[in-house]
Amino acid sequence: MSKTILCIGAGYVGGPTMAVIADNCPEYKVIVGDINAARIKGWQSATLPIYEPGLDAVVKRARGRNLFFTTDIIAGIKEADIIFVSVHTPTKTFGRGAGRAADLQFWEKTARDIVEHAESDKIVVEKSTLPVRTAEAMHRILQSNTKGLNFEVISNPEFMAEGTAIDDLQHPDRVLVGAMSTPSGQEALADVVDIYKHWVPEAKIKTTNVWSSELSKLVSNAMLAQRVSSVNSISALCEKTDANILEVSASMGLDSRIGPKFLSAGVGFGGSCFKKDILNLVYLCEYYGLPEVAAYWEQVIKINDYQQRRFVENIANQMFNTVAGKKIAVFGFAFKADTGDTRESPAIYICRMLLDEHAKLAIHDPQALPYAATDLADCSAAEISYETDPYQAAAGAHAIVVLTDWQEFRQLDYRRIFDLMDKPAFIFDGRNLLEHQKLFDLGFNVFPIGQKALSHFEKTSA
Numbered sequence: 001m002s003k004t005i006l007c008i009g010a011g012y013v014g015g016p017t018m019a020v021i022a023d024n025c026p027e028y029k030v031i032v033g034d035i036n037a038a039r040i041k042g043w044q045s046a047t048l049p050i051y052e053p054g055l056d057a058v059v060k061r062a063r064g065r066n067l068f069f070t071t072d073i074i075a076g077i078k079e080a081d082i083i084f085v086s087v088h089t090p091t092k093t094f095g096r097g098a099g100r101a102a103d104l105q106f107w108e109k110t111a112r113d114i115v116e117h118a119e120s121d122k123i124v125v126e127k128s129t130l131p132v133r134t135a136e137a138m139h140r141i142l143q144s145n146t147k148g149l150n151f152e153v154i155s156n157p158e159f160m161a162e163g164t165a166i167d168d169l170q171h172p173d174r175v176l177v178g179a180m181s182t183p184s185g186q187e188a189l190a191d192v193v194d195i196y197k198h199w200v201p202e203a204k205i206k207t208t209n210v211w212s213s214e215l216s217k218l219v220s221n222a223m224l225a226q227r228v229s230s231v232n233s234i235s236a237l238c239e240k241t242d243a244n245i246l247e248v249s250a251s252m253g254l255d256s257r258i259g260p261k262f263l264s265a266g267v268g269f270g271g272s273c274f275k276k277d278i279l280n281l282v283y284l285c286e287y288y289g290l291p292e293v294a295a296y297w298e299q300v301i302k303i304n305d306y307q308q309r310r311f312v313e314n315i316a317n318q319m320f321n322t323v324a325g326k327k328i329a330v331f332g333f334a335f336k337a338d339t340g341d342t343r344e345s346p347a348i349y350i351c352r353m354l355l356d357e358h359a360k361l362a363i364h365d366p367q368a369l370p371y372a373a374t375d376l377a378d379c380s381a382a383e384i385s386y387e388t389d390p391y392q393a394a395a396g397a398h399a400i401v402v403l404t405d406w407q408e409f410r411q412l413d414y415r416r417i418f419d420l421m422d423k424p425a426f427i428f429d430g431r432n433l434l435e436h437q438k439l440f441d442l443g444f445n446v447f448p449i450g451q452k453a454l455s456h457f458e459k460t461s462a
Helices: 014-024 037-043 055-062 073-079 105-117 134-143 165-170 183-196 210-241 245-253 274-287 291-318 346-356 369-375 390-394 407-411 414-420 436-442
Strands: 003-008 028-033 067-070 082-085 122-126 151-155 175-179 205-209 327-331 360-364 384-386 399-402 426-429 445-447
Touching (some): 003 014, 003 073, 014 055, 014 067, 014 082, 037 067, 055 165, 067 073, 073 105, 082 105, 082 183, 105 122, 105 134, 122 134, 122 183, 134 151, 134 210, 151 183, 151 210, 175 183, 205 210, 210 274, 291 346, 291 426, 327 346, 346 360, 369 384, 390 414, 436 445
Parallel strands (some): 003 082, 028 067, 122 151, 175 205, 327 399, 360 384, 399 426, 426 445
Antiparallel strands (some): 151 175
């Protein structure tokens, strides 16, 4: 094979990205390495460690041909010509910048492992989302080697969305590759661009300097999260004025300057990137002496938190000002449909708030139940059940809360569900997913986001 690519990190980014590269570049040997033996075993098995539509087929086409999974990262470093670094960069929980800055300890350890074990020149590609100018620090660590080796650092952020990752990788809006302006940096850039040219039209491959590439990823996620928080803030106003957020969003989306995407009101954004990247952006703005800019972006997070709090407050208010001792069926725990990922899922925080109010939860999700149990492991097991059957989750429940936009929730037999529930029966649709009038006609009291409630209770005057 003409070249060997190693990806360090076999998670939601590294695994799918390398599978698509191997599928489209049969002359490249692609190795995915991770210290987590159970995760690697999953990638080598019939049941992959992550759920993503279309991923199984891509992996099966390439695995064993030119796609390999291993825990022997040292051997991979020695063999590889190009090393993608896709390790976890969570928000710091300690020290300077705690709660905002990116924790780069795993990233730095990986850089030092590359220095220690490399036996030839390498191109090192940042795939993890990193603060702007991180490539400079990585370059200094790599170039500090005493072996006379040369390392070129490339920024190649991912823009795929979970649930549509394979399609996003196969048909990207753009591929961004940033490099140093030196001759060797530009040569390395060309080598990375050559990978994507196997299947991505050249017009969609954007090359920049390395700093612009690093910052572009943070800003892209921040802008998307901003749209979510903006429409959610308007949903609160709609509920007070009897306007309909669906109609308002549709009207806005017809404006070509705005467009329709990310204008769906709900219980807030989640996932591994949005909150982390915005907090990182806030920290960077503060670090560079831009407090007004930092405060602007921090407000996006505050609105997201507010949307979740007011959703729970509405549940308690509508259920006669208490949920204590009441069973609530939670439909959906993943942060979005078509993924099992629960990182920063709004469901985590909403469930915790409901538990704080002494509710009893029955949680159902098509893919995320094992992760839900982990996320709520510190909560009282007596107050939570995890149900593979949505009808079992609803049996005896006082209310259903919809927290993930799984399309299969629309296909459930809600007449049967209504008959199974305690009365009066409530549905709080945190994703505006269901057919509210039909549910109301069945007897449910329905409370959507940003729309008029459909309640069988008449308002009484004081």
